[in-house]
Amino acid sequence: MSAALVDALRQAIGAPHVLTGDGLEAYELDWRRRYHGRALAVARPASTEEVAAIVRLCAQHSASLVPQGGNTGLVGGSVPDGSSTQVVLSLRRMHRIREIDAANLTMTVDAGCVLQSVQEAAERAGLLFALSLAAEGSCTIGGNLATNAGGTQVLRYGNARELCLGLEVVTATGEIWHGLTGLRKDNTGYDLRDLFIGSEGTLGVITGATLKLHPRPLATMTALAAVGSLGQAVTLLGLAQSRLGAGLTGFELMGRFALSLVEHHFPTLPRPLGPAPWTVLLELSDGQGEAHASASIESVLEAAMDAGFVSDAVVAQSVLQSRELWHLRESIPLAQSQEGLNIKHDIALPVSRIPAFVDSTDASLLQKFPGVRLVNFGHLGDGNVHFHVRAPKGTIDGPAWIAAEGQAINSFVHDAVVAAGGSISAEHGIGQMKRAELGRLASPAHLHALRAIKAAFDPQGLMNPGKLIPRPDEG
Amino acid sequence: MSAALVDALRQAIGAPHVLTGDGLEAYELDWRRRYHGRALAVARPASTEEVAAIVRLCAQHSASLVPQGGNTGLVGGSVPDGSSTQVVLSLRRMHRIREIDAANLTMTVDAGCVLQSVQEAAERAGLLFALSLAAEGSCTIGGNLATNAGGTQVLRYGNARELCLGLEVVTATGEIWHGLTGLRKDNTGYDLRDLFIGSEGTLGVITGATLKLHPRPLATMTALAAVGSLGQAVTLLGLAQSRLGAGLTGFELMGRFALSLVEHHFPTLPRPLGPAPWTVLLELSDGQGEAHASASIESVLEAAMDAGFVSDAVVAQSVLQSRELWHLRESIPLAQSQEGLNIKHDIALPVSRIPAFVDSTDASLLQKFPGVRLVNFGHLGDGNVHFHVRAPKGTIDGPAWIAAEGQAINSFVHDAVVAAGGSISAEHGIGQMKRAELGRLASPAHLHALRAIKAAFDPQGLMNPGKLIPRPDEG
Numbered sequence: 042m043s044a045a046l047v048d049a050l051r052q053a054i055g056a057p058h059v060l061t062g063d064g065l066e067a068y069e070l071d072w073r074r075r076y077h078g079r080a081l082a083v084a085r086p087a088s089t090e091e092v093a094a095i096v097r098l099c100a101q102h103s104a105s106l107v108p109q110g111g112n113t114g115l116v117g118g119s120v121p122d123g124s125s126t127q128v129v130l131s132l133r134r135m136h137r138i139r140e141i142d143a144a145n146l147t148m149t150v151d152a153g154c155v156l157q158s159v160q161e162a163a164e165r166a167g168l169l170f171a172l173s174l175a176a177e178g179s180c181t182i183g184g185n186l187a188t189n190a191g192g193t194q195v196l197r198y199g200n201a202r203e204l205c206l207g208l209e210v211v212t213a214t215g216e217i218w219h220g221l222t223g224l225r226k227d228n229t230g231y232d233l234r235d236l237f238i239g240s241e242g243t244l245g246v247i248t249g250a251t252l253k254l255h256p257r258p259l260a261t262m263t264a265l266a267a268v269g270s271l272g273q274a275v276t277l278l279g280l281a282q283s284r285l286g287a288g289l290t291g292f293e294l295m296g297r298f299a300l301s302l303v304e305h306h307f308p309t310l311p312r313p314l315g316p317a318p319w320t321v322l323l324e325l326s327d328g329q330g331e332a333h334a335s336a337s338i339e340s341v342l343e344a345a346m347d348a349g350f351v352s353d354a355v356v357a358q359s360v361l362q363s364r365e366l367w368h369l370r371e372s373i374p375l376a377q378s379q380e381g382l383n384i385k386h387d388i389a390l391p392v393s394r395i396p397a398f399v400d401s402t403d404a405s406l407l408q409k410f411p412g413v414r415l416v417n418f419g420h421l422g423d424g425n426v427h428f429h430v431r432a433p434k435g436t437i438d439g440p441a442w443i444a445a446e447g448q449a450i451n452s453f454v455h456d457a458v459v460a461a462g463g464s465i466s467a468e469h470g471i472g473q474m475k476r477a478e479l480g481r482l483a484s485p486a487h488l489h490a491l492r493a494i495k496a497a498f499d500p501q502g503l504m505n506p507g508k509l510i511p512r513p514d515e516g
Numbered sequence: 517m518s519a520a521l522v523d524a525l526r527q528a529i530g531a532p533h534v535l536t537g538d539g540l541e542a543y544e545l546d547w548r549r550r551y552h553g554r555a556l557a558v559a560r561p562a563s564t565e566e567v568a569a570i571v572r573l574c575a576q577h578s579a580s581l582v583p584q585g586g587n588t589g590l591v592g593g594s595v596p597d598g599s600s601t602q603v604v605l606s607l608r609r610m611h612r613i614r615e616i617d618a619a620n621l622t623m624t625v626d627a628g629c630v631l632q633s634v635q636e637a638a639e640r641a642g643l644l645f646a647l648s649l650a651a652e653g654s655c656t657i658g659g660n661l662a663t664n665a666g667g668t669q670v671l672r673y674g675n676a677r678e679l680c681l682g683l684e685v686v687t688a689t690g691e692i693w694h695g696l697t698g699l700r701k702d703n704t705g706y707d708l709r710d711l712f713i714g715s716e717g718t719l720g721v722i723t724g725a726t727l728k729l730h731p732r733p734l735a736t737m738t739a740l741a742a743v744g745s746l747g748q749a750v751t752l753l754g755l756a757q758s759r760l761g762a763g764l765t766g767f768e769l770m771g772r773f774a775l776s777l778v779e780h781h782f783p784t785l786p787r788p789l790g791p792a793p794w795t796v797l798l799e800l801s802d803g804q805g806e807a808h809a810s811a812s813i814e815s816v817l818e819a820a821m822d823a824g825f826v827s828d829a830v831v832a833q834s835v836l837q838s839r840e841l842w843h844l845r846e847s848i849p850l851a852q853s854q855e856g857l858n859i860k861h862d863i864a865l866p867v868s869r870i871p872a873f874v875d876s877t878d879a880s881l882l883q884k885f886p887g888v889r890l891v892n893f894g895h896l897g898d899g900n901v902h903f904h905v906r907a908p909k910g911t912i913d914g915p916a917w918i919a920a921e922g923q924a925i926n927s928f929v930h931d932a933v934v935a936a937g938g939s940i941s942a943e944h945g946i947g948q949m950k951r952a953e954l955g956r957l958a959s960p961a962h963l964h965a966l967r968a969i970k971a972a973f974d975p976q977g978l979m980n981p982g983k984l985i986p987r988p989d990e991g
Contacts, residue, residue, distance in 0.1 A: 144750055144868035145899070146757070189703050197762075200701060203678070218961040223866040225898045226675060227939035228664050228714055229946060229954055230966045230984060235710035239703055256758040275619055282621070283731040286803040287672075287762030328761040391698040393619035423700045424620070464702040471704060479704055486691040490973070491705045497972035498965070509705060 043126065046102040047082050050128070053094040058085040058134070068129045071120045072113045072176075076473060078121035080107070083129040089209060089217055089248040092130065096246065097215035099128055105503040106130050108242035110153065110184030113176040115387075116472030118188065118241045118508050130246060132183050138162045139249065146254045147206060147223040152183025152247045159252065168254040171198035175374065183247045189239035191468030196422035197290040197326070198255065200468070202238045209249035210237050213499040221251045236494070241470055242505040244498040258326035261290070262334035263363035266342060266354040267317035271396035273350040274319050278392065278422055281323060284341050288334075291324030292422030293370050299418045302376040303369060310372065311365055313355045321421070322370050373418050377429065382439035383416065384450050386428040388458045389467035395426060402457045406430065409453065410446060425467040428454060455482060471509045480511025488516060518601065521577040522557050525603070528569040533560040533609070543604045546595045547588045547651075551948060553596035555582070558604040564684060564692055564723040567605065571721065572690035574603055580978040581605050583717035585628065585659025588651040590862075591947030593663065593716045593983050605721060607658050613637045614724065621729045622681060622698040627658025627722045634727065643729040646673035650849065658722045664714035666943030671897035672765040672801070673730065675943070677713045684724035685712050688974040696726045711969070716945055717980040719973040733801035736765070737809035738838040741817060741829040742792035746871035748825040749794050753867065753897055756798060759816050763809075766799030767897030768845050774893045777851040778844060785847065786840055788830045796896070797845050848893050852904065857914035858891065859925050861903040863933045864942035870901060877932045881905065884928065885921060900942040903929060930957060946984045955986025963991060 050059045060068075060083040070077045081104065086092045099106050107129045109119045121127040132153035139149040143166055150159055156177040163170035172185060174192030184190075186208070190201045198204060207222040210233075220234055237245055268274045274294060281289050297318055304312060314320060323341075327334035338356055345351035357363040377383055390398055403415050412433025419426040430450050432442040455465045459482050471479050480488065488511060495502075495510050525534045535543075535558040545552045556579065561567045574581050582604045584594045596602040607628035614624040618641055625634055631652040638645035647660060649667030659665075661683070665676045673679060682697040685708075695709055712720055743749045749769060756764050772793055779787060789795060798816075802809035813831055820826035832838040852858055865873055878890050887908025894901040905925050907917040930940045934957050946954050955963065963986060970977075970985050 142866060142868050144754060145866040147866065189707075191701055195701065199678075202707070203674075212961060212965070216961040216964070218965065219959060220962075222937060222939070224864045224937075224939050224942075226666055226670065226864045226895075226900045226942040228941045228943055229939055229950075229958070230714075230962070231719075231969050232664075232677070232707075232710045232714055233962070233965050235707045236969075239705075239707055244706075256761060258761070279619055284803060286731060286733070288803070328759060328763070389699045389701045391617060391620040391622065393617050420701075425701045462697060462699075464697070464699050464704055466703045467699075467701040468703055475704075483704070484694060486687060486693040487695075487705070487708070489691070490687070490693065490708050493972040494706050494711075494969070497968040 043081050046098060046104055049098045050082060050084050050095060053098060054084060054086050054091045058087070059083070060085070068109060068112065068131060069120055071117045073115055076117035076120050078123050079125040080121040080129045081126050083131055085131045085134045087134045089211065092211045092246055092248050093215045093217055095128070095130055096211050096213065099503060100213070100215060100501060103501065103503070104128055105506050107505050108132065108187065108246045110181030110187070111155065111176065111179040113180040114184065114188060114472060115469045116474040118470055118472030119184065122507055132181060132248070135248065141166045142223060143168065145223050147251050148254060149221055149223070149249065149251045150182055151249055152181060154182050156180050156182055156185060163254050167257065169257045170204070170252060171255055172201055172204050175371065182250060182252070186238050186247055186250055187240065187242050188470040191420065191423070191425065193293065193420065194290055195420060196292055197287055202235060204253050205234065205238060205250050206253055207251035208234050208237055208247055210245040210247055212245045213501065213504050218245070221249055223251050239470070241472065241509045243495060243509050244504060258328060260327045260331040260334040261363065262325045262327065262331070262338050262357060263366045264323045264338050264342060264354060264356040265314050265366055266321045266323065266345065266351045267314050268319050268321060268351055269317070271319060271399055274321050274421060275392060275396060276350050277321060277345050280345055281341050285325055285337060288325050288327055288337065289323070289422070290326040291322060293322040294417070294419055294421035294426070295320045295322070295370060295373065296415070296417035298414055299373050299416045300369070302380055302416070303372045306376040306379045307372050310369060314353050317352060322366055377416060380431070382443055384430040384443060384447055386451070386454050387467050387469045388428050388454070388463055388465060389423070389425045390458065390461055390463035392421070392424045394461050395421065395424065398457065398461045398463070399426065402454065406450070406453065410450060451478065473508060476509065476511050477515045480516025483516065518556050521573060521579055524573045525557060525559050525570060528573060529559060529561050529566045533562070534558070535560070543584060543587065543606060544595055546592045548590060551592035551595050553598050554600040555596040555604045556601050558606055560606045560609045562609045564686065567686045567721055567723050568690045568692055570603070570605055571686050571688065574978060575688070575690060575976060578976065578978070579603055580981050582980050583607065583662065583721045585656030585662070586630065586651065586654040588655040589659065589663060589947060590944045591949040593945055593947030594659065597982055607656060607723070610723065616641045617698060618643065620698050622726050623729060624696055624724065624726045625657055626724055627656060629657050631655050631657055631660060638729050642732065644732045645679070645727060646730055647676055647679055650846065657725060657727070661713050661722055661725055662715065662717050663945040666895065666898070666900065668768065668895065669765055670895060671767055672762055677710060679728045680709065680713060680725055681728055682726035683709050683712055683722055685720040685722055687720045688976065688979050693720070696724055698726050714945070716947065716984045718970060718984050719979060733803060735802045735806040735809045736838065737800045737802065737806070737813050737832065738841045739798045739813050739817060739829060739831040740789050740841055741796045741798065741820065741826045742789050743794050743796060743826055744792065746794060746874055749796050749896060750867060750871060751825050752796060752820050755820055756816050760800055760812060763800050763802055763812065764798070764897070765801040766797060768797040769892070769894055769896035769901070770795045770797070770845060770848065771890070771892035773889060774848050774891045775844070777855055777891070778847045781851040781854045782847050785844060789828055792827060797841055852891060855906070857918055859905040859918060859922055861926070861929050862942050862944045863903050863929070863938055863940060864898070864900045865933065865936055865938035867896070867899045869936050870896065870899065873932065873936045874901065877929065881925070881928065885925060926953065948983060951984065951986050952990045955991025958991065
């Protein structure tokens, strides 16, 4: 049966594009090396029609499918299980920029385009595609949309969802849904686009997208500000939003311990401000030029220092210095992994509740799990904090510590998040990793709706099974 | 059976809140007086729990429900059919502002709040709720969300969809889905919020919403510009977007004939510019103050005049004058109805395709339907044109003309829209009025998905039947 399917796939898209056997780790192992599956085959179609043919063949053979882009997800959503029965459908050969419509501020692309190549194509047209995240050199736009990726510019431009106007999708029945519109308004029935966005390949395969572009700002200015508490950081955010409006394109938070790890592992990086309980990176994008941008951001920081909730601040004096400030922020995840394993939580809360949440959850964690070290940083402007827990200093066997304490710490943090009206997955999705937690914490009405939609779109259950939807025993 | 249901409803929410008999025209007749139904009863619950009780009672009695807010929709989506068996569920008694969270820039409200009262509550908190449309004094936020309303500020702030972070919904089974989060990022499963938004009451009843607020701009400046062609209007839009970025909060188009109707019916309104093929209203919202706003918008208009694509322009010199310019634009629908009946089309296209579309469709219409007069105006910045067709001059019996030509003109315009990659309902929804057209024009994959979702959420088919989803014989 499986051999027959592999033969049929080879017939459909050409033998060189159906990979089997060993050496497929790039497709079978996830980015964080937590989930190592085994695929029946990896199919690499070159067109939407080939994707549809693969979906139909798998349905005929009752084989399940795992759609995959750059395979850079953080929750195990894009790798097969260990059964050697699933087909990985890699979109990487579909990487055409189909069209740029500058007057409509849109571009239409294949799902397999690497995010950076989309950004670069927009830039060549004098425009901005405003999705930006750490994996942009390898992740694909199809994967970004399937997981509703976030990143560093959400505050101004929104998540991947807000940057997409239309989709082309191969449904579970192998039909092609042609939803590639470049429309800003369209009220002709249920919002299928937003249903597919964030569905992690469990409802269909995204094969193309029409993306929203923006004019490029004339100047971008970055600053760092030291604050004494998270409450002060939130106050600074409110001031910056009211003064800078849509010009405020970044507001990133870095805790003292997070920055100390950067200092330790990257000692050559400049540190323009001394240590403070919290450091904030602000970015202003300006339509009028560099002088205006500098003056605007300086005026906000002066007002904040006068009012006493910023203790020290520095504004970048050049593009190079702006890059360096961002580099500090971007080095936190790398410094963390050089330091060893940790337990990650990608959480979101109403911005107003973050100070009390972090203070009380930090305190409770230290009480319940003495010695743990807390790495807090993230996109404060979006209410999205990466709230990571490291083993106590001197822990030699990181994996053993995680095996012993990981689940208890996860549950503790997630319970606190839900109690505060927050989300246990702000931007990384559910995948395999958070499936059981979603089942444990979501309401019956929510789970009922998720399962009803899944059954309506994929009655055979062949689209990326085991991802996103909690199993019956999980809630 | 029906009497038993009415009794049970009276038991559940109190007899004074269940209306029956005559005199219910306000609930049974739509805004445009096209659809006059007859309800079994009008139920006016005061709480989410009462809504859930009503939904469960209707399910037990197999009676269908028509959720209703301000009953100001333009496509017959909020009125019952003529069978005297449907229950109108009016949300108007639920009009509490539940919470304003200024630091999170959110507010949580009951679905029955009138839009204007939501705007005013935001204003009292020093913030902006950026949904604005003609019916704001009577429409409700629940209705705005159920229909994904648009309006005049979509260019900057998005449709109702983009202004909503969370919902509370009573599902067709009478469960309450508690999705009232104030989160800007939440990737925990399918996007239920956006599925309910725009579903026109066919999947559940929206009972509450958490809305996104914005800082209020310090100054708002309005200008008019005369252009010789739609192509020039699109060029001006591009220039204004690149120079003003998110500051550009309005870009409204008015055709010569549309403005001539305003002049005829409202002769006392000032007309600061002479007649031109097309007139554009620009609005700039500015975080820095009036002087800066004036200088910015003047510099755009000067550049456009120097480049030769704007022939004349005027910038408002006061708030009063700004209001008057908006009044011109807002008077077009009223002037139209004073002039008599017309055939309305609420269409959207990629902005880049609008000039060719309007030119060629206008020409073909005049050829096929000699003497018709074309009223074109709308939200050019969103690609949304209200493309209306009036009877030839001298037509005495308007209704007879519409009865004779209406369907042919509708089909002709909608075919042209679909051929150009556009939408036959940009912001008004489908309701009853466009249901058959959606069935005729949507792809099988699209219709299949709509019906699958409807069946998954409302297997008994009791939630606002006859709205949005084409009947089997309609495609």
